[in-house]
Amino acid sequence: xxxxxxxxxxxxxxxxxxxxxxxxxxxxxxxxxxxxxxxxxxxxxxxxxxxxxxxxxxxxxxxxxxxxxxxxxxxxxxxxxxxxxxxxxxxxxxxxxxxxxxxxxxxxxxxxxxxxxxxxxxxxxxxxxxxxxxxxxxxxxxxxxxxxxxxxxxxxxxxxxxxxxxxxxxxxxxxxxxxxxxxxxxxxxxxxxxxxxxxxxxxxxxxxxxxxxxxxxxxxxxxxxxxxxxxxxxxxxxxxxxxxxxxxxxxxxxxxxxxxxxxxxxxxxxxxxxxxxxxxxxxxxxxxxxxxxxxxxxxxxxxxxxxxxxxxxxxxxxxxxxxxxxxxxxxxxxxxxxxxxxxxxxxxxxxxxxxxxxxxxxxxxxxxxxxxxx
Amino acid sequence: xxxxxxxxxxxxxxxxxxxxxxxxxxxxxxxxxxxxxxxxxxxxxxxxxxxxxxxxxxxxxxxxxxxxxxxxxxxxxxxxxxxxxxxxxxxxxxxxxxxxxxxxxxxxxxxxxxxxxxxxxxxxxxxxxxxxxxxxxxxxxxxxxxxxxxxxxxxxxxxxxxxxxxxxxxxxxxxxxxxxxxxxxxxxxxxxxxxxxxxxxxxxxxxxxxxxxxxxxxxxxxxxxxxxxxxxxxxxxxxxxxxxxxxxxxxxxxxxxxxxxxxxxxxxxxxxxxxxxxxxxxxxxxxxxxxxxxxxxxxxxxxxxxxxxxxxxxxxxxxxxxxxxxxxxxxxxxxxxxxxxxxxxxxxxxxxxxxxxxxxxxxxxxxxxxxxxxxxxxxxxxxxxxxxxxxxxxxxxxxxxxxxxxxxxxxxxxxxxxxxxxxxxxxxxxxxxxxxxxxxxxxxxxxxxxxxxxxxxxxxxxxxxxxxxxxxxxxxxxxxx
Numbered sequence: 001x002x003x004x005x006x007x008x009x010x011x012x013x014x015x016x017x018x019x020x021x022x023x024x025x026x027x028x029x030x031x032x033x034x035x036x037x038x039x040x041x042x043x044x045x046x047x048x049x050x051x052x053x054x055x056x057x058x059x060x061x062x063x064x065x066x067x068x069x070x071x072x073x074x075x076x077x078x079x080x081x082x083x084x085x086x087x088x089x090x091x092x093x094x095x096x097x098x099x100x101x102x103x104x105x106x107x108x109x110x111x112x113x114x115x116x117x118x119x120x121x122x123x124x125x126x127x128x129x130x131x132x133x134x135x136x137x138x139x140x141x142x143x144x145x146x147x148x149x150x151x152x153x154x155x156x157x158x159x160x161x162x163x164x165x166x167x168x169x170x171x172x173x174x175x176x177x178x179x180x181x182x183x184x185x186x187x188x189x190x191x192x193x194x195x196x197x198x199x200x201x202x203x204x205x206x207x208x209x210x211x212x213x214x215x216x217x218x219x220x221x222x223x224x225x226x227x228x229x230x231x232x233x234x235x236x237x238x239x240x241x242x243x244x245x246x247x248x249x250x251x252x253x254x255x256x257x258x259x260x261x262x263x264x265x266x267x268x269x270x271x272x273x274x275x276x277x278x279x280x281x282x283x284x285x286x287x288x289x290x291x292x293x294x295x296x297x298x299x300x301x302x303x304x305x306x307x308x309x310x311x312x313x314x315x316x317x318x319x320x321x322x323x324x325x326x327x328x329x330x331x332x333x334x335x336x337x338x339x340x341x342x343x344x345x346x347x348x349x350x351x352x353x354x355x356x357x358x359x360x361x362x363x364x365x366x367x368x369x370x371x372x373x374x
Numbered sequence: 375x376x377x378x379x380x381x382x383x384x385x386x387x388x389x390x391x392x393x394x395x396x397x398x399x400x401x402x403x404x405x406x407x408x409x410x411x412x413x414x415x416x417x418x419x420x421x422x423x424x425x426x427x428x429x430x431x432x433x434x435x436x437x438x439x440x441x442x443x444x445x446x447x448x449x450x451x452x453x454x455x456x457x458x459x460x461x462x463x464x465x466x467x468x469x470x471x472x473x474x475x476x477x478x479x480x481x482x483x484x485x486x487x488x489x490x491x492x493x494x495x496x497x498x499x500x501x502x503x504x505x506x507x508x509x510x511x512x513x514x515x516x517x518x519x520x521x522x523x524x525x526x527x528x529x530x531x532x533x534x535x536x537x538x539x540x541x542x543x544x545x546x547x548x549x550x551x552x553x554x555x556x557x558x559x560x561x562x563x564x565x566x567x568x569x570x571x572x573x574x575x576x577x578x579x580x581x582x583x584x585x586x587x588x589x590x591x592x593x594x595x596x597x598x599x600x601x602x603x604x605x606x607x608x609x610x611x612x613x614x615x616x617x618x619x620x621x622x623x624x625x626x627x628x629x630x631x632x633x634x635x636x637x638x639x640x641x642x643x644x645x646x647x648x649x650x651x652x653x654x655x656x657x658x659x660x661x662x663x664x665x666x667x668x669x670x671x672x673x674x675x676x677x678x679x680x681x682x683x684x685x686x687x688x689x690x691x692x693x694x695x696x697x698x699x700x701x702x703x704x705x706x707x708x709x710x711x712x713x714x715x716x717x718x719x720x721x722x723x724x725x726x727x728x729x730x731x732x733x734x735x736x737x738x739x740x741x742x743x744x745x746x747x748x749x750x751x752x753x754x755x756x757x758x759x760x761x762x763x764x765x766x767x768x769x770x771x772x773x774x775x776x777x778x779x780x781x782x783x784x785x786x787x788x789x790x791x792x793x794x795x796x797x798x799x800x801x802x803x804x805x806x807x808x809x810x811x812x813x814x815x816x817x818x819x820x821x822x823x824x825x826x827x828x829x830x831x832x833x834x835x836x837x838x839x840x841x842x843x844x845x846x847x848x849x850x851x852x853x854x855x
Binding site for chain 1: 380384558559561562563565566569778779780782783786825827829830831833834835837838841842843844845846847848
């Protein structure tokens with residue numbers, strides 16, 4: 001066979017195969033990158049936030065969204081829809097920084113003019129992060145799904161995992177008799193509630209020792225970091241979209257989190273950082289800022305937590321209802337009182353008493369106490 | 375930049391090949407400059423700062439070559455000086471911490487390890503520098519050209535992992551005007567070798583690597599049978615990894631009409647350790663022979679000195695492969711087996727061939743295991759587990775390493791549903807397939823001009839299959855959980 005003919009044949013064969021593979025991935029589109037899911041034919045598993053959220057944001061029909069870190073993963077959109085009378089999606093980013101979450105809200109607002117309500121968690125842990133910091137330690141970010149460069153889509157279209165473990169698997173599953181097409185519900189998407197146990201044994205199995213560290217206060221430099229972070233990643237979108245309601249809330253971390261900060265003296269820095277953040281945010285009328293940190297019946301009961309910060313779904317439900325009813329809402333009038341109360345409680349609380357707590361035999365009892373579940 | 379990346383395959387390679395021939399058509403010098411620029415981009419794609427060390431090394435060596443020509447009376451000095459500098463730099467970057475740690479252990483002191491970034495490809499470009507300096511000293515290179523020198527050292531298909539190439543051969547090819555035009559036969563052969571090399575790397579080496587990684591992360595739990603398999607898998611991994619890379623390098627270079635030396639010639643068909651070293655990493659063996667073994671006297675000064683020279687070469691070879699006692703012992707054992715082969719050469723010829731093959735392959739396997747082990751103690755512990763043969767079960771973890779994303783697809787299109795009841799089916803398919811490739815066909819490079827519809831389809835499938843392995847799903851691990 002002549003070399004030229006061989007080469008032309010090779011090119012044609014490769015082109016045909018790559019077109020077929022790329023076309024196949026485009027048609028099924030497991031990451032929802034190109035179009036809305038074909039839920040009449042295939043079942044779409046939502047299980048990879050960084051790869052699928054961007055597609056959900058761009059191609060779904062919704063007028064409200066829940067976003068944030070793992071603090072929002074146990075929210076149920078069905079509950080949110082009922083309480084707020086909206087049609088919502090949930091796009092959480094485990095461990096996401098303020099920037100990452102804000103960038104994705106910006107995409108949602110740009111692509112969906114119907115969007116009118118946004119619920120978002122604000123983690124204390126990331127208040128002092130650089131305004132441009134993103135988590136590079138979690139895995140390789142699929143940036144090719146987020147930009148407008150069609151050429152780097154090869155990473156998606158010619159991706160063995162996507163081709164075989166996603167697209168082919170969806171087609172094969174659809175062929176099984178009795179298979180139901182559809183999509184993972186947003187109630188289940190990202191939800192981790194059932195994967196963990198809650199209570200003192202999970203959080204501080206060895207107990208907690210209490211010391212009192214030298215007080216560390218917020219510096220001017222740190223204040224500038226907070227300013228840059230919040231201005232860029234929290235308040236700017238609210239100014240840009242004045243008709244959208246932003247429901248932002250400080251996630252209620254457990255008393256153990258406060259204890260650790262009390263031990264090393266950084267509790268004062270945390271409180272001062274929060275105060276400064278609140279003052280910055282309250283200047284924006286379309287942001288409704290909530291804090292549940294003073295719900296000490298929650299934060300001091302370790303049965304609501306699986307670790308020092310992550311609370312169970314009962315707390316998510318409680319917060320949704322509270323936000324709708326305007327409970328725990330911070331205003332220019334009440335925030336000083338809130339801060340005073342918070343400061344007094346967490347700097348004087350007897351953290352040793354946490355060691356005496358008993359775990360509930362059934363984790364769900366924690367919900368009953370909050371009036372959630374049975 | 376890596377050969378096995380979208381950026382290289384879909385962007386860098388086609389652009390470089392087209393620009394090289396267009397540049398060469400305008401003026402041969404332009405073609406060379408284009409290749410130098412492309413090579414710098416290739417080398418420093420991820421981090422430009424790593425080019426600094428290579429830049430300094432090139433400056434020193436080229437200056438020495440110039441001075442050697444200018445001051446012929448001191449040519450020996452200007453030959454030795456850069457060689458010493460090259461070796462010292464290699465020692466510093468690659469072996470300093472090993473030296474410090476070992477000295478500390480001997481002296482019973484704790485010595486601080488120096489944090490440093492090892493320039494990529496240092497082991498290879500150091501040897502290329504030495505080869506160039508010696509060629510200038512021996513007057514094999516008559517006219518020194520900066521462009522030719524830069525291109526010889528930087529030439530992207532070989533800069534990171536070889537094959538090591540003779541500077542005279544390279545110079546002749548790069549200055550051959552008949553090789554400045556596009557040659558479809560070379561493009562086709564290059565594409566074929568590259569496609570098969572890509573498949574070897576990403577579909578064979580990388581899959582066996584998962585099995586091997588499983589073994590070494592379960593050292594205490596793996597059974598004797600697990601270790602026998604892991605040993606076989608590593609033998610296959612290292613071959614497909616390195617020979618796959620070499621094939622890609624040779625293929626890419628062939629597209630540019632530069633023939634790189636063959637690096638692997640079906641090494642696992644070897645019938646003795648001497649035979650193995652004639653087939654494994656051939657360009658390195660040739661380098662050691664030319665620059666160490668022969669200057670030491672080679673085999674011309676009696677059996678005793680031949681044995682000593684062989685041991686010296688293999689100890690250096692062991693150390694060159696890595697800074698660890700395992701590599702040194704690996705080199706020493708290979709040296710010993712080389713000597714045994716030399717002494718009993720005639721008697722070995724009388725042994726039944728399959729027995730010779732099994733013995734040779736067995737030794738190679740056991741020594742590769744040492745090469746891979748974290749330390750000699752671990753290697754011995756694994757060998758003890760194998761020899762005791764107390765547990766012949768194959769662990770599920772190891773078997774599951776070979777359940778690939780495409781397994782369901784292949785099961786369906788090949789109607790292999792019956793195989794679902796056979797435990798470890800895909801692992802053994804993989805093993806048999808890989809061994810078949812090692813033992814049955816001729817080497818890719820030797821076969822490269824066989825152009826049939828079959829090879830076209832095979833190369834196209836290998837390329838596409840290899841290409842789709844270059845991207846994987848991003849999985850995020852939230853460490854708080």
